Structures are given as C-alpha cells and as structure tokens.
Amino acid sequence: xxxxxxxxxxxxxxxxxxxxxxxxxxxxxxxxxxxxxxxxxxxxxxxxxxxxxxxxxxxxxxxxxxxxxxxxxxxxxxxxxxxxxxxxxxxxxxxxxxxxxxxxxxxxxxxxxxxxxxxxxxxxxxxxxxxxxxxxxxxxxxxxxxxxxxxxx
Numbered sequence: 001x002x003x004x005x006x007x008x009x010x011x012x013x014x015x016x017x018x019x020x021x022x023x024x025x026x027x028x029x030x031x032x033x034x035x036x037x038x039x040x041x042x043x044x045x046x047x048x049x050x051x052x053x054x055x056x057x058x059x060x061x062x063x064x065x066x067x068x069x070x071x072x073x074x075x076x077x078x079x080x081x082x083x084x085x086x087x088x089x090x091x092x093x094x095x096x097x098x099x100x101x102x103x104x105x106x107x108x109x110x111x112x113x114x115x116x117x118x119x120x121x122x123x124x125x126x127x128x129x130x131x132x133x134x135x136x137x138x139x140x141x142x143x144x145x146x147x148x149x150x151x152x153x
Contacts, residue, residue, distance in 0.1 A: 002059040003136065006032040006049035008042035008071065011064025011120040014128055018062060018102040021129050027136070046074045053114050054080030060136050061115035066143035077114055082153070086131055087122040104131055108138035110146050 005020045007015040012034055019029040030052065033045040046063050053061040063083070065071040072083045084107040093101040107113040116135045118128055140146070 001136065002028045002030055002053045002056065003132075004030045004032060004049045004059060004061040005063070006042075006045040006061070006071075007034055007043070007064035007120075008066070009034060009037045009039050010040040011068075011071075011118065012037050014118065014125060015062075015064050017125045018128060018132055021132070025133065030082075038048030042071055043074045046071050047078065050075035050078035050081040050083070050115060054078050057114075059114075062118065062132055062135075063115060064118045064120050066119065066121045068117040068122075072115075072117035075117065081115055082111055082113045082150070083117050084111070085117045085119065086114045087119045088127060102134075104134045104140045108135060109141045110143075112140040112146070112150055 005015050005019055015031075019031060022029045027062045032049040032052070034040045034104065042065055049063060051062050053059050061075070063071040063075055068085045068087070074086045075081050095101055116132060118131075123131075
C-alpha cells in the first residue's frame, strides 16, 4: 500500500522516522517534502500529498507539522481528502451505549478518514508509530449511514 507523506519543517524529523517505519511494515512511502528543517510554506508540500491521496482510494496520507492544524486545514481543502488531526491519546471516553471510544478507529470506521495529521510537538515517535499503524490497519465500516454522510461532503 502507498502511504503519502508531507510535512513542514516542524514535522520533518518525525516524518523521516515514520517513513522508515512504514517501509519496515512493508508499505511504500511516497515523500512529497519538505526535505529539510529549514522554514518553509507547508501548503507547497501538503497540497500535492492530499491530491495524491484523493486520486488513489487505496492509499493513505500522513502529514505533519508543529501542531498539525494548519496542515489539516490545507489538506481538507482538497476534494476527496478527509483529514483528522491527532495530538495524542485522549483520556478514555465512553459513548452513550457504554462503548469505549478510540479516536483513530472511530475516524477510520465512521468517517473513512484517509489522511492523518500529526502535531509533531505533541507526540513521541513511538506514539506516532502506533497511531499510524492503527490508522492504516483500521478498515472503513462501509455502513450505509456512514457512506451516505461522507457523500454529503
């Protein structure tokens, strides 16, 4: 599977770690830049990454910045991109039916999120690896109600 990567300078180091990890898992890492820790304009790298993911429904994207927020805002402007921001594990939450919620599984199962935006200043490399693995391995449920809602985007 192809995993597209892009970052700004604040996410560059973590991006490099995650690309190597994805390769260890047997996936193809496609790097859209940046290629250094020099300050840059993240839309120059995030937009091509989001476009590539939107064009290939069998791929995923991982975008990184200091907070991941600006990158997510940028990528979500691309038709077909469904980006979620992850800062780190939230306190355990339970929904009204008593089911324990997992944010990453939920956004994959219910929203078919295809790009994960990480705030590199907020999470460790090990946590980032765990969340990326969970993101790409959790399938979309395909439930009619979720398909219907996504179509309205």
